Amino acid sequence: MNAVRSFLTRLIAAGLLLIAVPAQATLEITITEGVVGARPIAIVPFHWESDGSSPLDMAEIVEANLERTGEFSPVARGDQVARPSVGDQVRFSNWRVVDADHLVVGEMRRRDNDYQIRFQLFDVLAERQLTGFSFNASENALRRVAHEISDIVFEEITGERGAFGTRIAYVTSERGGDDRRYALQIADYDGHNSRTILESNHPIMSPAWSPDGERLSYVSFENDRRPAIIVQNVRTGDRQRVSERVGINSAPAWSPDGRRLAVTLSHEGSPNIYVLDVSSGNLQRVTSGGSIDTSPTWTPDGESLLYTSDRSGNPQVYRARADGNGAAQRLTYDGRYNAAPDVSPDGERFAFIHRNDDGHYRVAVQDIDGSSMRVLTGGRSDDSVSFAPNGRMLLYSTRHDGRDVLGAVSVDGRASSRLEQARGNVRDPAWGPFRD
Numbered sequence: 001m002n003a004v005r006s007f008l009t010r011l012i013a014a015g016l017l018l019i020a021v022p023a024q025a026t027l028e029i030t031i032t033e034g035v036v037g038a039r040p041i042a043i044v045p046f047h048w049e050s051d052g053s054s055p056l057d058m059a060e061i062v063e064a065n066l067e068r069t070g071e072f073s074p075v076a077r078g079d080q081v082a083r084p085s086v087g088d089q090v091r092f093s094n095w096r097v098v099d100a101d102h103l104v105v106g107e108m109r110r111r112d113n114d115y116q117i118r119f120q121l122f123d124v125l126a127e128r129q130l131t132g133f134s135f136n137a138s139e140n141a142l143r144r145v146a147h148e149i150s151d152i153v154f155e156e157i158t159g160e161r162g163a164f165g166t167r168i169a170y171v172t173s174e175r176g177g178d179d180r181r182y183a184l185q186i187a188d189y190d191g192h193n194s195r196t197i198l199e200s201n202h203p204i205m206s207p208a209w210s211p212d213g214e215r216l217s218y219v220s221f222e223n224d225r226r227p228a229i230i231v232q233n234v235r236t237g238d239r240q241r242v243s244e245r246v247g248i249n250s251a252p253a254w255s256p257d258g259r260r261l262a263v264t265l266s267h268e269g270s271p272n273i274y275v276l277d278v279s280s281g282n283l284q285r286v287t288s289g290g291s292i293d294t295s296p297t298w299t300p301d302g303e304s305l306l307y308t309s310d311r312s313g314n315p316q317v318y319r320a321r322a323d324g325n326g327a328a329q330r331l332t333y334d335g336r337y338n339a340a341p342d343v344s345p346d347g348e349r350f351a352f353i354h355r356n357d358d359g360h361y362r363v364a365v366q367d368i369d370g371s372s373m374r375v376l377t378g379g380r381s382d383d384s385v386s387f388a389p390n391g392r393m394l395l396y397s398t399r400h401d402g403r404d405v406l407g408a409v410s411v412d413g414r415a416s417s418r419l420e421q422a423r424g425n426v427r428d429p430a431w432g433p434f435r436d
Helices: 003-016 058-068 092-097 139-158
Strands: 028-033 039-043 072-074 102-111 114-123 128-137 167-176 179-188 195-200 204-209 215-223 226-233 239-243 249-254 260-265 272-277 283-285 293-298 304-309 316-321 338-343 349-355 361-367 383-387 393-400 403-410 416-420 425-431
Touching: 039 058, 039 139, 058 072, 058 102, 058 139, 102 139, 114 139, 128 139, 139 179, 167 204, 179 204, 179 215, 195 215, 204 249, 204 425, 215 249, 226 249, 226 260, 239 260, 249 293, 260 293, 272 293, 272 304, 304 338, 316 338, 338 383, 349 383, 361 393, 393 416, 393 425
Parallel strands: 039 072, 039 102, 293 338, 383 425, 403 425
Antiparallel strands: 028 416, 102 114, 114 128, 167 179, 167 425, 179 195, 204 215, 215 226, 226 239, 249 260, 260 272, 272 283, 293 304, 304 316, 338 349, 349 361, 383 393, 393 403, 403 416
16 A cells, blocks of 8 residues: 555544544543653642541642653652641751752642632742642532642743643544444543533544634534534534535644634545635635645644645645645655644644654654654554643554553653543544633
């Protein structure tokens, strides 16, 4: 099978080979690679000040969040030399002994029908408090508070916004007897608080978040197994079928203004890139010719699209103006297969799937000008890469122990983790925007 046919086969198989999913399944995270030289930080278990036991280990969630970025190396609880809960109890000399640069302490208490959570962040070397906050939250919102604390700590120390309060979308699948069930789900970025958006007996693929986080676009095969592009309101469930043309309807990607979708259609012949106005249905053709053009993604300014094309004989990443004017520019040259790009939120680089000389498909990143390509993962069958909204992490599909799972890797490739269900398959991740 030549590279062009293999490329098209992979595009179709990504959706058609999925098999069903139980709703409400939490993804479990396994850290697969840490970082030597990451910032050492101590996160002390939050002191519980009420009767009974704490409903949630707040410090454990904060610790896991920070460690997964590759920026931080938490001090193990067994190595923590004290258990302060407020600033007055902190003795900085204790934490210099364990080489902690920063320290987080906190406390929790039950208040009537909700909880109060307080935390403080300290610079151990400078012996001063950097920040501190207090929250009131219901029990159902405690994980959200832990993510917010993580965001505050991350931004205070790194100067960049954290993405722990964001959501992800993904497709899960499982076979039960002769039945095949598919589900589109959303969850917190760490796989908790999952919620099913759509269940179907037919494949679902290529979810994409609108910039405001209120809608998802995706491809559904529910109508006589013909692909259609759907836009669905995440909160209300209202659905709009925006494209069901003859042939391929695939790979929707939202424009930065949330008004348009870049899509792949073949109703006029070969698969080409189009821009679809969601409200009016107006269609603007971007590419033309007999090649396979697919998997578009927008640059942050909304002026350009990156996409995959086999016009050179093998799948490569190209850039073109979103209005269809001008010639396309080829961006990838290293190897015979580079596909499925996603542009970073700052527009400085893009991630994509690169096939190496051994035939393995892996996540790579490259500067937007086409220079400095780096392979980040060591898998055999990676796919569907998606940037975090702060550009520091990437989420992607991969294989582990014979199943489809999600992988996460830092943009420098130094830290990685895996998200998987107890059973079934997980594919096609899409990292949502910041939740303002």
